Amino acid sequence: MLETSARLLRLLSLLQTHRDWTGTELAERLDVTPRTVRNDVERLRTLGYPVHATRGAAGGYRLGAGASLPPLLLDDEEAVAVAVGLRTAAGGSVSGIEETSLRALAKLEQVLPHHLRRRVNALQTYTVPVPGQDGPRVDADVLTTIAAACRDHERLRFDYRDHAGAATLRNVEPYRMVHRGRRWYLVAWDTQREDWRIFRVDRIAPRTPAGPRFTPRPLPDEDVAEFVSARVSAAPWRTRVRVTVHAPAAEIAARVPGFAGSVEPVDDTTCVFVTGSQDPASLAAWLGLLGADFTVHDAPEVVPHLRALADRFARAAGGE
Incomplete structure:
Protein backbone atom coordinates (compact mmCIF):
# COMPACT_ATOMS: atom_id res chain seq x y z
CA MET A 1 0.00 0.00 0.00
CA LEU A 2 1.25 3.48 -0.83
CA GLU A 3 2.05 5.97 1.90
CA THR A 4 -0.60 8.63 2.42
CA SER A 5 1.25 11.46 0.63
CA ALA A 6 2.15 9.26 -2.34
CA ARG A 7 -1.39 7.90 -2.46
CA LEU A 8 -2.83 11.43 -2.52
CA LEU A 9 -0.60 12.32 -5.46
CA ARG A 10 -1.68 9.16 -7.27
CA LEU A 11 -5.34 9.90 -6.55
CA LEU A 12 -4.94 13.46 -7.80
CA SER A 13 -3.29 12.20 -10.98
CA LEU A 14 -6.25 9.90 -11.64
CA LEU A 15 -8.79 12.64 -11.01
CA GLN A 16 -6.99 14.98 -13.43
CA THR A 17 -7.73 12.68 -16.36
CA HIS A 18 -11.11 14.45 -16.81
CA ARG A 19 -13.34 11.44 -16.28
CA ASP A 20 -15.68 10.21 -13.59
CA TRP A 21 -14.37 7.57 -11.21
CA THR A 22 -16.45 5.40 -8.94
CA GLY A 23 -15.19 4.90 -5.41
CA THR A 24 -14.69 1.21 -6.17
CA GLU A 25 -12.54 1.95 -9.23
CA LEU A 26 -10.35 4.35 -7.30
CA ALA A 27 -10.03 1.90 -4.43
CA GLU A 28 -8.88 -0.82 -6.82
CA ARG A 29 -6.38 1.48 -8.51
CA LEU A 30 -4.93 2.61 -5.18
CA ASP A 31 -5.20 -0.78 -3.47
CA VAL A 32 -7.18 0.66 -0.55
CA THR A 33 -10.74 0.49 0.77
CA PRO A 34 -13.54 2.79 -0.47
CA ARG A 35 -13.55 4.39 2.97
CA THR A 36 -9.88 5.34 2.55
CA VAL A 37 -10.75 6.86 -0.82
CA ARG A 38 -13.44 8.98 0.82
CA ASN A 39 -10.97 10.14 3.46
CA ASP A 40 -8.35 10.97 0.82
CA VAL A 41 -10.90 12.94 -1.17
CA GLU A 42 -11.61 15.02 1.93
CA ARG A 43 -7.87 15.64 2.35
CA LEU A 44 -7.66 16.90 -1.24
CA ARG A 45 -10.60 19.21 -0.61
CA THR A 46 -8.88 20.74 2.41
CA LEU A 47 -5.86 21.40 0.15
CA GLY A 48 -8.04 23.38 -2.27
CA TYR A 49 -8.91 20.75 -4.87
CA PRO A 50 -12.63 20.89 -5.78
CA VAL A 51 -13.47 17.19 -5.92
CA HIS A 52 -17.15 16.76 -6.75
CA ALA A 53 -19.04 13.66 -5.70
CA THR A 54 -22.37 12.26 -6.86
CA ARG A 55 -24.39 9.69 -4.96
CA GLY A 56 -26.16 6.59 -6.19
CA ALA A 57 -25.28 3.54 -8.26
CA ALA A 58 -23.93 5.71 -11.08
CA GLY A 59 -22.23 8.12 -8.71
CA GLY A 60 -18.56 8.85 -8.48
CA TYR A 61 -15.85 11.48 -8.18
CA ARG A 62 -14.72 14.17 -10.61
CA LEU A 63 -12.23 17.02 -10.26
CA GLY A 64 -13.96 20.32 -10.99
CA ALA A 65 -12.98 23.95 -11.33
CA GLY A 66 -12.51 25.94 -8.17
CA ALA A 67 -12.24 29.56 -7.15
CA SER A 68 -8.44 29.41 -7.29
CA LEU A 69 -5.95 27.33 -9.25
CA PRO A 70 -4.57 24.44 -7.20
CA PRO A 71 -1.28 22.75 -8.16
CA LEU A 72 -1.40 20.49 -11.22
CA LEU A 73 0.24 17.14 -11.76
CA LEU A 74 1.85 16.59 -15.15
CA ASP A 75 3.43 13.45 -16.52
CA ASP A 76 6.76 13.67 -18.37
CA GLU A 77 5.30 14.17 -21.85
CA GLU A 78 2.80 16.76 -20.61
CA ALA A 79 5.54 18.71 -18.79
CA VAL A 80 7.71 18.83 -21.91
CA ALA A 81 4.74 19.89 -24.06
CA VAL A 82 3.84 22.71 -21.66
CA ALA A 83 7.45 23.94 -21.45
CA VAL A 84 7.83 23.96 -25.24
CA GLY A 85 4.48 25.71 -25.60
CA LEU A 86 5.47 28.41 -23.12
CA ARG A 87 8.77 29.03 -24.90
CA THR A 88 6.93 29.29 -28.20
CA ALA A 89 4.37 31.67 -26.71
CA ALA A 90 7.13 33.87 -25.32
CA GLY A 91 8.23 34.67 -28.86
CA GLY A 92 5.15 33.71 -30.81
CA SER A 93 2.33 35.36 -32.71
CA VAL A 94 0.16 36.23 -29.67
CA SER A 95 1.06 39.58 -28.14
CA GLY A 96 0.59 40.48 -24.50
CA ILE A 97 1.54 37.09 -23.04
CA GLU A 98 5.32 37.10 -23.59
CA GLU A 99 6.26 38.17 -20.03
CA THR A 100 3.58 35.96 -18.48
CA SER A 101 4.82 32.98 -20.50
CA LEU A 102 8.40 33.57 -19.39
CA ARG A 103 7.36 33.76 -15.72
CA ALA A 104 5.40 30.52 -16.01
CA LEU A 105 8.28 28.87 -17.86
CA ALA A 106 10.76 29.88 -15.13
CA LYS A 107 8.53 28.28 -12.48
CA LEU A 108 8.14 25.10 -14.50
CA GLU A 109 11.83 24.71 -15.39
CA GLN A 110 12.75 25.19 -11.72
CA VAL A 111 10.95 21.96 -10.80
CA LEU A 112 11.57 19.95 -13.98
CA PRO A 113 13.66 16.83 -13.41
CA HIS A 114 17.10 16.99 -14.98
CA HIS A 115 16.30 14.57 -17.81
CA LEU A 116 13.20 16.55 -18.82
CA ARG A 117 15.05 19.86 -18.65
CA ARG A 118 17.66 18.41 -21.01
CA ARG A 119 14.95 17.42 -23.49
CA VAL A 120 13.38 20.88 -23.46
CA ASN A 121 16.76 22.64 -23.77
CA ALA A 122 17.83 20.33 -26.60
CA LEU A 123 14.70 21.14 -28.54
CA GLN A 124 15.29 24.85 -28.02
CA THR A 125 18.98 24.67 -28.95
CA TYR A 126 18.60 22.60 -32.09
CA THR A 127 15.47 24.25 -33.48
CA VAL A 128 16.28 27.09 -35.88
CA PRO A 129 13.50 29.53 -36.80
CA VAL A 130 13.18 30.34 -40.49
CA PRO A 131 14.00 34.02 -41.17
CA GLY A 132 11.24 36.09 -42.65
CA GLN A 133 8.46 33.91 -41.26
CA ASP A 134 7.33 36.36 -38.61
CA GLY A 135 3.64 37.07 -38.89
CA PRO A 136 1.42 39.78 -37.44
CA ARG A 137 1.03 39.82 -33.68
CA VAL A 138 -2.40 39.09 -32.22
CA ASP A 139 -3.55 40.50 -28.90
CA ALA A 140 -4.30 37.74 -26.40
CA ASP A 141 -7.42 39.57 -25.17
CA VAL A 142 -8.82 39.55 -28.72
CA LEU A 143 -8.25 35.81 -28.98
CA THR A 144 -9.98 35.10 -25.68
CA THR A 145 -12.89 37.42 -26.54
CA ILE A 146 -13.48 35.65 -29.84
CA ALA A 147 -13.06 32.20 -28.30
CA ALA A 148 -15.65 33.03 -25.63
CA ALA A 149 -18.10 34.24 -28.27
CA CYS A 150 -17.60 31.01 -30.24
CA ARG A 151 -18.14 28.94 -27.10
CA ASP A 152 -21.23 30.83 -25.93
CA HIS A 153 -22.78 31.21 -29.42
CA GLU A 154 -22.89 35.00 -29.09
CA ARG A 155 -22.79 37.37 -32.01
CA LEU A 156 -19.62 39.37 -32.38
CA ARG A 157 -19.38 43.00 -33.49
CA PHE A 158 -16.01 44.34 -34.54
CA ASP A 159 -14.22 46.89 -36.68
CA TYR A 160 -12.32 45.15 -39.47
CA ARG A 161 -9.47 46.45 -41.60
CA ASP A 162 -9.05 44.90 -45.05
CA HIS A 163 -5.73 44.45 -46.85
CA ALA A 164 -5.91 48.06 -48.07
CA GLY A 165 -6.49 49.41 -44.56
CA ALA A 166 -10.14 50.36 -45.06
CA ALA A 167 -12.26 49.80 -41.93
CA THR A 168 -15.79 48.39 -41.84
CA LEU A 169 -18.14 47.39 -39.02
CA ARG A 170 -18.97 43.68 -39.12
CA ASN A 171 -21.66 41.73 -37.31
CA VAL A 172 -21.06 37.99 -37.37
CA GLU A 173 -21.87 34.65 -35.81
CA PRO A 174 -18.43 33.31 -34.79
CA TYR A 175 -17.79 29.57 -35.04
CA ARG A 176 -14.11 28.59 -35.13
CA MET A 177 -10.61 30.06 -35.01
CA VAL A 178 -7.90 28.49 -37.14
CA HIS A 179 -4.17 28.98 -36.58
CA ARG A 180 -2.46 28.64 -39.96
CA GLY A 181 1.23 29.33 -40.26
CA ARG A 182 1.84 32.55 -38.34
CA ARG A 183 -1.68 33.89 -38.67
CA TRP A 184 -5.01 33.43 -36.85
CA TYR A 185 -8.29 33.33 -38.77
CA LEU A 186 -11.92 33.52 -37.65
CA VAL A 187 -14.54 31.48 -39.51
CA ALA A 188 -17.89 33.21 -39.10
CA TRP A 189 -21.30 33.73 -40.70
CA ASP A 190 -21.60 37.36 -41.80
CA THR A 191 -25.17 38.39 -40.96
CA GLN A 192 -25.13 41.37 -43.33
CA ARG A 193 -23.73 39.52 -46.35
CA GLU A 194 -25.55 36.29 -45.44
CA ASP A 195 -22.53 34.15 -46.26
CA TRP A 196 -19.53 32.51 -44.65
CA ARG A 197 -16.51 34.74 -44.28
CA ILE A 198 -12.92 34.31 -43.06
CA PHE A 199 -11.36 37.18 -41.08
CA ARG A 200 -7.75 37.77 -40.11
CA VAL A 201 -7.82 38.07 -36.32
CA ASP A 202 -4.96 40.61 -36.25
CA ARG A 203 -7.25 42.96 -38.22
CA ILE A 204 -10.18 42.59 -35.78
CA ALA A 205 -11.01 45.16 -33.10
CA PRO A 206 -13.95 43.77 -31.08
CA ARG A 207 -16.70 46.05 -29.84
CA THR A 208 -18.47 45.54 -26.52
CA PRO A 209 -20.87 44.40 -25.35
CA ALA A 210 -21.25 41.16 -27.29
CA GLY A 211 -24.35 40.65 -29.37
CA PRO A 212 -27.30 38.33 -28.67
CA ARG A 213 -27.05 34.56 -28.70
CA PHE A 214 -27.61 32.70 -31.95
CA THR A 215 -28.61 29.19 -32.95
CA PRO A 216 -25.58 27.48 -34.53
CA ARG A 217 -25.89 26.53 -38.19
CA PRO A 218 -23.98 23.71 -39.95
CA LEU A 219 -20.38 24.57 -40.72
CA PRO A 220 -19.46 25.14 -44.38
CA ASP A 221 -17.06 22.20 -44.27
CA GLU A 222 -16.46 19.39 -41.79
CA ASP A 223 -12.74 20.11 -42.10
CA VAL A 224 -12.66 23.78 -41.07
CA ALA A 225 -8.87 23.95 -41.32
CA GLU A 226 -8.99 22.78 -44.95
CA PHE A 227 -11.81 25.26 -45.65
CA VAL A 228 -9.64 28.11 -44.38
CA SER A 229 -6.52 26.89 -46.19
CA ALA A 230 -8.29 26.70 -49.53
CA ARG A 231 -9.86 30.15 -49.18
CA VAL A 232 -6.78 31.88 -47.79
CA SER A 233 -4.43 30.35 -50.35
CA ALA A 234 -6.49 31.56 -53.27
CA ALA A 235 -7.48 34.97 -51.90
CA PRO A 236 -4.24 36.93 -52.46
CA TRP A 237 -3.43 35.49 -55.90
CA ARG A 238 -3.13 38.16 -58.56
Whole structure:
Protein backbone atom coordinates (compact mmCIF):
# COMPACT_ATOMS: atom_id res chain seq x y z
CA MET A 1 0.00 0.00 0.00
CA LEU A 2 1.25 3.48 -0.83
CA GLU A 3 2.05 5.97 1.90
CA THR A 4 -0.60 8.63 2.42
CA SER A 5 1.25 11.46 0.63
CA ALA A 6 2.15 9.26 -2.34
CA ARG A 7 -1.39 7.90 -2.46
CA LEU A 8 -2.83 11.43 -2.52
CA LEU A 9 -0.60 12.32 -5.46
CA ARG A 10 -1.68 9.16 -7.27
CA LEU A 11 -5.34 9.90 -6.55
CA LEU A 12 -4.94 13.46 -7.80
CA SER A 13 -3.29 12.20 -10.98
CA LEU A 14 -6.25 9.90 -11.64
CA LEU A 15 -8.79 12.64 -11.01
CA GLN A 16 -6.99 14.98 -13.43
CA THR A 17 -7.73 12.68 -16.36
CA HIS A 18 -11.11 14.45 -16.81
CA ARG A 19 -13.34 11.44 -16.28
CA ASP A 20 -15.68 10.21 -13.59
CA TRP A 21 -14.37 7.57 -11.21
CA THR A 22 -16.45 5.40 -8.94
CA GLY A 23 -15.19 4.90 -5.41
CA THR A 24 -14.69 1.21 -6.17
CA GLU A 25 -12.54 1.95 -9.23
CA LEU A 26 -10.35 4.35 -7.30
CA ALA A 27 -10.03 1.90 -4.43
CA GLU A 28 -8.88 -0.82 -6.82
CA ARG A 29 -6.38 1.48 -8.51
CA LEU A 30 -4.93 2.61 -5.18
CA ASP A 31 -5.20 -0.78 -3.47
CA VAL A 32 -7.18 0.66 -0.55
CA THR A 33 -10.74 0.49 0.77
CA PRO A 34 -13.54 2.79 -0.47
CA ARG A 35 -13.55 4.39 2.97
CA THR A 36 -9.88 5.34 2.55
CA VAL A 37 -10.75 6.86 -0.82
CA ARG A 38 -13.44 8.98 0.82
CA ASN A 39 -10.97 10.14 3.46
CA ASP A 40 -8.35 10.97 0.82
CA VAL A 41 -10.90 12.94 -1.17
CA GLU A 42 -11.61 15.02 1.93
CA ARG A 43 -7.87 15.64 2.35
CA LEU A 44 -7.66 16.90 -1.24
CA ARG A 45 -10.60 19.21 -0.61
CA THR A 46 -8.88 20.74 2.41
CA LEU A 47 -5.86 21.40 0.15
CA GLY A 48 -8.04 23.38 -2.27
CA TYR A 49 -8.91 20.75 -4.87
CA PRO A 50 -12.63 20.89 -5.78
CA VAL A 51 -13.47 17.19 -5.92
CA HIS A 52 -17.15 16.76 -6.75
CA ALA A 53 -19.04 13.66 -5.70
CA THR A 54 -22.37 12.26 -6.86
CA ARG A 55 -24.39 9.69 -4.96
CA GLY A 56 -26.16 6.59 -6.19
CA ALA A 57 -25.28 3.54 -8.26
CA ALA A 58 -23.93 5.71 -11.08
CA GLY A 59 -22.23 8.12 -8.71
CA GLY A 60 -18.56 8.85 -8.48
CA TYR A 61 -15.85 11.48 -8.18
CA ARG A 62 -14.72 14.17 -10.61
CA LEU A 63 -12.23 17.02 -10.26
CA GLY A 64 -13.96 20.32 -10.99
CA ALA A 65 -12.98 23.95 -11.33
CA GLY A 66 -12.51 25.94 -8.17
CA ALA A 67 -12.24 29.56 -7.15
CA SER A 68 -8.44 29.41 -7.29
CA LEU A 69 -5.95 27.33 -9.25
CA PRO A 70 -4.57 24.44 -7.20
CA PRO A 71 -1.28 22.75 -8.16
CA LEU A 72 -1.40 20.49 -11.22
CA LEU A 73 0.24 17.14 -11.76
CA LEU A 74 1.85 16.59 -15.15
CA ASP A 75 3.43 13.45 -16.52
CA ASP A 76 6.76 13.67 -18.37
CA GLU A 77 5.30 14.17 -21.85
CA GLU A 78 2.80 16.76 -20.61
CA ALA A 79 5.54 18.71 -18.79
CA VAL A 80 7.71 18.83 -21.91
CA ALA A 81 4.74 19.89 -24.06
CA VAL A 82 3.84 22.71 -21.66
CA ALA A 83 7.45 23.94 -21.45
CA VAL A 84 7.83 23.96 -25.24
CA GLY A 85 4.48 25.71 -25.60
CA LEU A 86 5.47 28.41 -23.12
CA ARG A 87 8.77 29.03 -24.90
CA THR A 88 6.93 29.29 -28.20
CA ALA A 89 4.37 31.67 -26.71
CA ALA A 90 7.13 33.87 -25.32
CA GLY A 91 8.23 34.67 -28.86
CA GLY A 92 5.15 33.71 -30.81
CA SER A 93 2.33 35.36 -32.71
CA VAL A 94 0.16 36.23 -29.67
CA SER A 95 1.06 39.58 -28.14
CA GLY A 96 0.59 40.48 -24.50
CA ILE A 97 1.54 37.09 -23.04
CA GLU A 98 5.32 37.10 -23.59
CA GLU A 99 6.26 38.17 -20.03
CA THR A 100 3.58 35.96 -18.48
CA SER A 101 4.82 32.98 -20.50
CA LEU A 102 8.40 33.57 -19.39
CA ARG A 103 7.36 33.76 -15.72
CA ALA A 104 5.40 30.52 -16.01
CA LEU A 105 8.28 28.87 -17.86
CA ALA A 106 10.76 29.88 -15.13
CA LYS A 107 8.53 28.28 -12.48
CA LEU A 108 8.14 25.10 -14.50
CA GLU A 109 11.83 24.71 -15.39
CA GLN A 110 12.75 25.19 -11.72
CA VAL A 111 10.95 21.96 -10.80
CA LEU A 112 11.57 19.95 -13.98
CA PRO A 113 13.66 16.83 -13.41
CA HIS A 114 17.10 16.99 -14.98
CA HIS A 115 16.30 14.57 -17.81
CA LEU A 116 13.20 16.55 -18.82
CA ARG A 117 15.05 19.86 -18.65
CA ARG A 118 17.66 18.41 -21.01
CA ARG A 119 14.95 17.42 -23.49
CA VAL A 120 13.38 20.88 -23.46
CA ASN A 121 16.76 22.64 -23.77
CA ALA A 122 17.83 20.33 -26.60
CA LEU A 123 14.70 21.14 -28.54
CA GLN A 124 15.29 24.85 -28.02
CA THR A 125 18.98 24.67 -28.95
CA TYR A 126 18.60 22.60 -32.09
CA THR A 127 15.47 24.25 -33.48
CA VAL A 128 16.28 27.09 -35.88
CA PRO A 129 13.50 29.53 -36.80
CA VAL A 130 13.18 30.34 -40.49
CA PRO A 131 14.00 34.02 -41.17
CA GLY A 132 11.24 36.09 -42.65
CA GLN A 133 8.46 33.91 -41.26
CA ASP A 134 7.33 36.36 -38.61
CA GLY A 135 3.64 37.07 -38.89
CA PRO A 136 1.42 39.78 -37.44
CA ARG A 137 1.03 39.82 -33.68
CA VAL A 138 -2.40 39.09 -32.22
CA ASP A 139 -3.55 40.50 -28.90
CA ALA A 140 -4.30 37.74 -26.40
CA ASP A 141 -7.42 39.57 -25.17
CA VAL A 142 -8.82 39.55 -28.72
CA LEU A 143 -8.25 35.81 -28.98
CA THR A 144 -9.98 35.10 -25.68
CA THR A 145 -12.89 37.42 -26.54
CA ILE A 146 -13.48 35.65 -29.84
CA ALA A 147 -13.06 32.20 -28.30
CA ALA A 148 -15.65 33.03 -25.63
CA ALA A 149 -18.10 34.24 -28.27
CA CYS A 150 -17.60 31.01 -30.24
CA ARG A 151 -18.14 28.94 -27.10
CA ASP A 152 -21.23 30.83 -25.93
CA HIS A 153 -22.78 31.21 -29.42
CA GLU A 154 -22.89 35.00 -29.09
CA ARG A 155 -22.79 37.37 -32.01
CA LEU A 156 -19.62 39.37 -32.38
CA ARG A 157 -19.38 43.00 -33.49
CA PHE A 158 -16.01 44.34 -34.54
CA ASP A 159 -14.22 46.89 -36.68
CA TYR A 160 -12.32 45.15 -39.47
CA ARG A 161 -9.47 46.45 -41.60
CA ASP A 162 -9.05 44.90 -45.05
CA HIS A 163 -5.73 44.45 -46.85
CA ALA A 164 -5.91 48.06 -48.07
CA GLY A 165 -6.49 49.41 -44.56
CA ALA A 166 -10.14 50.36 -45.06
CA ALA A 167 -12.26 49.80 -41.93
CA THR A 168 -15.79 48.39 -41.84
CA LEU A 169 -18.14 47.39 -39.02
CA ARG A 170 -18.97 43.68 -39.12
CA ASN A 171 -21.66 41.73 -37.31
CA VAL A 172 -21.06 37.99 -37.37
CA GLU A 173 -21.87 34.65 -35.81
CA PRO A 174 -18.43 33.31 -34.79
CA TYR A 175 -17.79 29.57 -35.04
CA ARG A 176 -14.11 28.59 -35.13
CA MET A 177 -10.61 30.06 -35.01
CA VAL A 178 -7.90 28.49 -37.14
CA HIS A 179 -4.17 28.98 -36.58
CA ARG A 180 -2.46 28.64 -39.96
CA GLY A 181 1.23 29.33 -40.26
CA ARG A 182 1.84 32.55 -38.34
CA ARG A 183 -1.68 33.89 -38.67
CA TRP A 184 -5.01 33.43 -36.85
CA TYR A 185 -8.29 33.33 -38.77
CA LEU A 186 -11.92 33.52 -37.65
CA VAL A 187 -14.54 31.48 -39.51
CA ALA A 188 -17.89 33.21 -39.10
CA TRP A 189 -21.30 33.73 -40.70
CA ASP A 190 -21.60 37.36 -41.80
CA THR A 191 -25.17 38.39 -40.96
CA GLN A 192 -25.13 41.37 -43.33
CA ARG A 193 -23.73 39.52 -46.35
CA GLU A 194 -25.55 36.29 -45.44
CA ASP A 195 -22.53 34.15 -46.26
CA TRP A 196 -19.53 32.51 -44.65
CA ARG A 197 -16.51 34.74 -44.28
CA ILE A 198 -12.92 34.31 -43.06
CA PHE A 199 -11.36 37.18 -41.08
CA ARG A 200 -7.75 37.77 -40.11
CA VAL A 201 -7.82 38.07 -36.32
CA ASP A 202 -4.96 40.61 -36.25
CA ARG A 203 -7.25 42.96 -38.22
CA ILE A 204 -10.18 42.59 -35.78
CA ALA A 205 -11.01 45.16 -33.10
CA PRO A 206 -13.95 43.77 -31.08
CA ARG A 207 -16.70 46.05 -29.84
CA THR A 208 -18.47 45.54 -26.52
CA PRO A 209 -20.87 44.40 -25.35
CA ALA A 210 -21.25 41.16 -27.29
CA GLY A 211 -24.35 40.65 -29.37
CA PRO A 212 -27.30 38.33 -28.67
CA ARG A 213 -27.05 34.56 -28.70
CA PHE A 214 -27.61 32.70 -31.95
CA THR A 215 -28.61 29.19 -32.95
CA PRO A 216 -25.58 27.48 -34.53
CA ARG A 217 -25.89 26.53 -38.19
CA PRO A 218 -23.98 23.71 -39.95
CA LEU A 219 -20.38 24.57 -40.72
CA PRO A 220 -19.46 25.14 -44.38
CA ASP A 221 -17.06 22.20 -44.27
CA GLU A 222 -16.46 19.39 -41.79
CA ASP A 223 -12.74 20.11 -42.10
CA VAL A 224 -12.66 23.78 -41.07
CA ALA A 225 -8.87 23.95 -41.32
CA GLU A 226 -8.99 22.78 -44.95
CA PHE A 227 -11.81 25.26 -45.65
CA VAL A 228 -9.64 28.11 -44.38
CA SER A 229 -6.52 26.89 -46.19
CA ALA A 230 -8.29 26.70 -49.53
CA ARG A 231 -9.86 30.15 -49.18
CA VAL A 232 -6.78 31.88 -47.79
CA SER A 233 -4.43 30.35 -50.35
CA ALA A 234 -6.49 31.56 -53.27
CA ALA A 235 -7.48 34.97 -51.90
CA PRO A 236 -4.24 36.93 -52.46
CA TRP A 237 -3.43 35.49 -55.90
CA ARG A 238 -3.13 38.16 -58.56
CA THR A 239 -2.12 35.59 -61.15
CA ARG A 240 -4.01 32.32 -61.21
CA VAL A 241 -3.01 29.42 -63.43
CA ARG A 242 -4.38 26.01 -64.32
CA VAL A 243 -1.89 23.51 -65.69
CA THR A 244 -2.17 19.96 -66.93
CA VAL A 245 0.69 18.00 -65.40
CA HIS A 246 1.83 14.82 -67.09
CA ALA A 247 2.29 12.86 -63.89
CA PRO A 248 -0.01 11.01 -61.45
CA ALA A 249 -2.00 13.21 -59.08
CA ALA A 250 -0.64 11.42 -55.99
CA GLU A 251 2.92 12.11 -57.11
CA ILE A 252 2.31 15.84 -57.62
CA ALA A 253 0.25 16.19 -54.43
CA ALA A 254 3.18 14.75 -52.47
CA ARG A 255 5.51 17.41 -53.91
CA VAL A 256 3.44 20.52 -53.21
CA PRO A 257 2.13 21.75 -49.85
CA GLY A 258 -1.62 21.79 -49.38
CA PHE A 259 -1.80 25.59 -49.26
CA ALA A 260 -0.03 25.94 -52.65
CA GLY A 261 -3.05 24.90 -54.68
CA SER A 262 -5.28 21.99 -55.60
CA VAL A 263 -4.47 18.80 -57.48
CA GLU A 264 -7.19 16.85 -59.29
CA PRO A 265 -6.58 13.59 -61.17
CA VAL A 266 -7.50 13.31 -64.87
CA ASP A 267 -6.37 9.72 -65.39
CA ASP A 268 -3.64 7.43 -64.04
CA THR A 269 -0.83 9.48 -65.63
CA THR A 270 -2.24 13.03 -65.78
CA CYS A 271 -3.63 15.59 -63.33
CA VAL A 272 -4.70 19.22 -63.20
CA PHE A 273 -2.88 21.56 -60.83
CA VAL A 274 -4.46 24.93 -59.96
CA THR A 275 -2.23 27.44 -58.23
CA GLY A 276 -1.38 31.13 -58.20
CA SER A 277 0.94 33.87 -57.07
CA GLN A 278 1.28 37.60 -56.72
CA ASP A 279 4.05 37.59 -59.33
CA PRO A 280 3.95 35.77 -62.73
CA ALA A 281 7.74 35.36 -62.72
CA SER A 282 7.70 33.61 -59.34
CA LEU A 283 4.82 31.45 -60.51
CA ALA A 284 6.79 30.34 -63.58
CA ALA A 285 9.73 29.35 -61.37
CA TRP A 286 7.41 27.49 -59.01
CA LEU A 287 5.91 25.47 -61.87
CA GLY A 288 9.42 24.42 -62.88
CA LEU A 289 9.77 22.70 -59.51
CA LEU A 290 6.96 20.24 -60.21
CA GLY A 291 9.47 17.83 -61.69
CA ALA A 292 7.22 16.85 -64.61
CA ASP A 293 6.11 18.13 -68.01
CA PHE A 294 3.11 20.43 -67.94
CA THR A 295 0.84 22.51 -70.17
CA VAL A 296 -0.34 25.97 -69.08
CA HIS A 297 -3.97 27.02 -69.59
CA ASP A 298 -5.64 30.42 -69.24
CA ALA A 299 -2.58 32.34 -68.00
CA PRO A 300 -0.89 34.10 -70.95
CA GLU A 301 1.01 36.43 -68.60
CA VAL A 302 3.00 33.44 -67.32
CA VAL A 303 4.15 32.21 -70.73
CA PRO A 304 6.84 34.91 -71.37
CA HIS A 305 8.41 34.14 -68.01
CA LEU A 306 8.45 30.42 -68.80
CA ARG A 307 10.22 31.17 -72.10
CA ALA A 308 12.75 33.42 -70.31
CA LEU A 309 13.50 30.65 -67.80
CA ALA A 310 13.84 28.10 -70.59
CA ASP A 311 16.33 30.32 -72.42
CA ARG A 312 18.29 30.95 -69.22
CA PHE A 313 18.50 27.24 -68.39
CA ALA A 314 19.49 26.43 -71.95
CA ARG A 315 22.33 28.94 -71.79
CA ALA A 316 23.43 27.53 -68.43
CA ALA A 317 23.37 23.97 -69.75
CA GLY A 318 25.33 25.04 -72.84
CA GLY A 319 28.05 26.71 -70.79
CA GLU A 320 27.42 30.18 -72.23
